[in-house]
Amino acid sequence: MTAKADTPKQNEWLVILASSLGTVFEWYDFYLYGLLATIISAQFFSGVNETTGFIFALAAFAAGFAVRPFGALVFGRVGDMVGRKNTFLVTMGIMGLSTFAVGLLPSYAAIGVAAPVLLVFLRLLQGLALGGEYGGAATYVAEHAPAGKRGFHTSFIQTTATLGLFAALLVVIGCRSILGEAAFADWGWRVPFIVSILLLGVSLWIRMQLEESPVFAKMKAEGKTSKAPLTEAFARWGNLKIVFIALFGAVAGQAVVWYTGQFYALFFLEKTLKVEGATANILIAIALAIATPAFLFFGWLSDRIGRKPIILAGCAIAALTYFPLFESLSKAANPALYAAQQNAPVTVIADPASCAFQFDPIGRNTFESSGCDVAKSLLAKAGVNYANAGHAGDPATVTIGNRTLAYSGEPAAFRAAINAGLVEAGYPAKADAAQINKPLVVLILTILVLYVTMVYGPIAALLVELFPARIRYTSMSLPYHIGNGWFGGFLPTTAFAMVAATGNIYYGLWYPIGIAALTVVIGLFLLPETAKRPLDE
Template identity: 35%
Template sequence: MNLHQILNKLNNLKKIEEVRASQHYRKVAIAACFGTFLEWYDFLTFATLAVVLGPLFFPSNDPNTGLLASLATFGVGMVVRPIGSALFGSLGDRIGRKPVFMITIALMGLATVSVGFLPTYSQIGIWAPILLVGLRLMQGLSAGGEIGGSAVYLTEHAGNENRGFKTSFLQLMGPLGILVSTMQIAFLQQLLSPEEFQSWGWRVPFWISIPLLIIAIYIRKSLEETPIFLELTKQATKNESQLINNFRNPEIRNRMFLLFFCISSSGAILFFCVQVYTAIFLKTSVKLNPALIDQFSIFATLTLFPFTIFAGWLSDRIGRKPVVLSGIALGAIFVHPAFQLLQYLGSLYSEMPTNGSLVGIGVILTILSIALGLVVGPQTAILAELFPAKNRNSAATLPHNLAAGWIGGLLPLIVTWLNQVWGNSLAGLWYPISFLIGAGIISFLYLPETKQINLNH
């Protein structure tokens, strides 16, 4: 065999290995993304059905009281997310990423399916809301362990090349969960009479979690532990809980703050501004047709997808920091004028319906989606890249879920409250804008570039 033949053989072997690695990562990515989609679908279906669940589980002479109780139950799930992240994040550093993956998906699935079979207040009295709150707590704990932990798992499998692009797809699962949940419930409400939907139709989205859960568990069972964690297990030091050590270590503590304040909070604020608050604003302040608002919500979600993937790809080329900073800056500059324009164009359309007004609203939602995509596209990679391997799961999941649960989750409530206090439908927006300005300044000064980080260290 001559030298040319040997080189050809080596090249062929290299190509085979690259194909195998690509196929393996694709399998890992599908499992991680499908599981995260299921978590978001389960978690957000509850919110979508809050209006229906209120009178069924919290009956009251005042309909608003029942709705507030139902929304408060949804909020409980957001509040306990950081507790779940502390518990499961620490566990992931001790026993491995994959076992925690299996626990969180099973816990979320069990809680969600159980809601679909839960007796209502008229059937078992006070035990109905008690059980519902308990199941919601289980959902929140599970989401805290899954959302963040899945980012670490996927990134550790992604290797050192094109991590931003490869992991950006995980960020699509939240919007996709909202989209599927909303469209499914809208379909059921068209298919069934109001009485049928109120009687049993609301249970169907929870029942659909059964086959989805079986598929997710089957896929995840076949997955392997991340190579980085397997390497950690070979070291002489025992894998112990790193949660307390994270706060004792000044560098890790500072990076947890940067993740919380700059990356995760900015992403959560923009996510709730674009995906949640725009619909609330158009319904309450602009008073557009609800069906039209639903169409705009679907449009905003679909628009977000390509921008998120592009931002992940771009962060591999020019770095994570400039991409994220661009998104934060665009959000800080454009959020307030965006909602001013939405108010103006919505009012204009109500008085004189024209396609121009609708196109204008679509353009505004697109620009907001660009800002969101720029922040969250590289986010999955950054979550893992900021921390050393032995601390990574616990250090990444806690600040990320604190930001998503307490900053982003409470955003619509705080903005609405500030609007009422100041008597202005736009006044409350200075809260997220101030947050974004602060995050932008701190990111510019202190956020490290992580694109070239070796995840094995």
């Protein structure tokens, strides 16, 4: 071991700034799609029913996450063999050009099924690029950081995902305000994607000013770089065991807490609580602005008390409080809807065999083959919480409070009766902006983001410290991107599918709660503390 590996060869703040700005840009690109999922559903999945289209849009969003582990393998190997700097220059170029192309992509109305196919292809390219970017940036910053400050320095990288989301929110809000909702939904949604080409040029120029990591440069000079990083990382049990512990004892829980706090909450506001899109974006943006400095605080704190206790505490607190927080969010964001749910609960009573799962992977089911399907399809689209009841042979009926509506065999008439019953019971078509308790909504959203800062602020330092320098890029990237790409990235799709299957608007929360609780148990017993480990071994 040598002290030189801990001595930065270039200004440490230039390293942090350049690495962070580039990563902010990549997250900006990646998250634009998530913010515009509702509009993209209408633009690219208009050939299916609305509920299925939205779940498809979320699935296409998740497709970018699905391939992130493969990007981690490809670019992690290159990063451990060729170098940290050049690898994340390549990943940035792929991400930027893919995002620009989304802004030019014809809609379903223009080219039919080719539109969603091309969209998914571009999302896959984005996911591959991001799979290589994060590990490179985190490793690069950590390998420049002075001993005892790695948690604090890498926490700047951890802010980039939130800052990228924040930047995307500001651009989307600005475009919506300037163009108006109608023009934005028609063509203006393309503008945030297209202007990203300018950010790509700036970010690439900044990154090109950097030198190679001192730890990697020293290894290369001494001829100690790995010739087969994939084999060393994953074909040898000693390292593979640490990969599994990192995934299930830290990253999986971190991922679901992150995506619940920053994405599922946004989708929940828009899709379930019927808060107008621009308003939901502004409320999330305010919460992000308030809570983002906590990434740096928890990164700094992890240098003093350790990475493990902060990450596991964040997972545990989130798992214990998600249900009351989201119920409070419902009450604050759409009080009329919440009151109607309490005063006039909805129940669908039908023979279970006549009820289809409210998600059609083929995209052609109109859900009109039974009264149960007609009712559930309407209620799911309206974001109405409902219970299920009935036994074999029961005719399809819907109760709204004390009112019972029976299916007579006419889908249109049944839908009209249900809609009338919902209106009479006080169920609103959308949230009344004047009735939203905005301070309380922002407070709840801020709490959710603070959970994110607890689990995410120290995670980069933990992962970098877990693995040896010669295979660090490869080893840390895979568990990070499996956790965040699969456990986290599929969270909105999985949670909304669970809601569609049960009718309970809170049922999807069981997914992040279960994963976070699992991480607490595994991490408590198997995850080592890493804060004092050297990086050049």
